[in-house]
Amino acid sequence: MRRPAAEFARNALHWLYPDVCLVCGAGFGAPRNGMCESCRHAVTTDPFPACPWCAQTVGPHTDTASGCAECRGHALGFERAHRLGPYNGVLREAVLRIKALSGEGLADMLGRAFAECRGAALRAEAPDVVAPVPLHWWRKWTRGYNQSEAVARELAAGFGVPFAPRLLRRVRWTPQQLQPTRAARKENVKGAFGVARSARVLGKAVLLVDDVMTTGSTLGEAARTLTAAGAARVIVAVLARK
Template sequence: MGRCDSLRRTVPAALVATPFGDSVVLRVASELVRHAVGLVYPNSCIVCDTEEPPAEPLRHGLCSGCLRSVTTDPFPACPRCGQTVGPHVDTSQGCGECRGAAFAFDSVVRLGPYAGKLRDAVLRMKLLSGEGLADRLGRVLVEERGTAQAFAEIDTVVPVPLHWWRKWTRGYNQSEALAREIARLMGRSYDPHILRRARFTTQHAQPTRSARLANMRDAFRVRTGARITGKAVLLVDDVMTTGSTASVAAKALRDAGARRVAIAVLARR
């Protein structure tokens, strides 16, 4: 168990044992712990808790090993769906997995595959204290992949929304934190309210893309009055598995008038 986790265990039970898992109190308590950890261990990696020597300041809060791991994509990726491909695969029309598939988005950029330290970072980011990590990973994504086609000519940045109940129980939407930082660095508008979840959907319960598409059908709605006609939208999420969630969300944006929808994710399963 890392030092951050050990300190989190010291939060008084009265702060967290609230009816319905009160996310506001949980988040406040978790943020207090996070700041306390930063004071006690100011040069500790926010992914693995490893202390770096004072002479080697952390970049984006990550130790040199974690930073190298999350920024190094060891495999080529399909620019259309973000899936890992072989070194000599022609992806001009997509890869073997997405060629012929009907996606509502145009392209995908990823930081890397859902494995190793990047997987660890994504999982830690989903915790109540993970919003600061999400901000930093959004920064890393732009710095490392900002020249990708998905980032070209973007007008506005939109996060994939969580259902209100899931957001309440988690405390925040990690995709909002990622999208907010990406928009800030790109100098583009950011609107977390353009898309909303119209209904609750189960997660990762469907084994195939067609089943996931059926599960996600009509899951998203564009807010009445949202001005996205003719705009190029960057849709941001933390992880992509089959592309069904991103495609259904992108279709809602297209139906509302978006000219183009690109996807940015931290990791691709």
């Protein structure tokens, strides 16, 4: 159930300024659907090739058959990762904005854009269920909503696949992922997640959604939790890859 305050804030900016782009603030001249053409083009156009395993930007001639420089030889915890784009420019700006209380309208929009412009690749993964990486309840309460949940909901709707916002839950608070090494970050998030009802995961291909992937440690731990509970495969989808 949504809190009324979050519900109110959901599209507050859009109600106040229906003809202003939620990303750049430019006026449309006429009411539109929240994002100007220029911003929409910027967030849906990935200018670089990405590693099919970890979604990191790679050079145009990089052989990614067995991973890229960042993920080769490391167990990611998930099968593959897709991104809307790299974490820079307009997409970075948009992702920063969806972390604000009034950002849910924009998060919905980015989720729809993700489903529309990467639909073929994501559909080819044949997910049975779409689930967000959960926020700790305190973080969700202070933010008013979980931005990854909004994106996941739009992806699920776009593909006609069941949406399971509570498939995973945070079972403990984790400090921010600022540890310098991959091993330390992995340790930091170890045991952070739990599966509410294993029966819902058993044998399923899960599309696991987050707003940003930085090192992949959090997504890896969430994916490992799902696999341990019986998921057949876990594929990751993120708006932006750092």
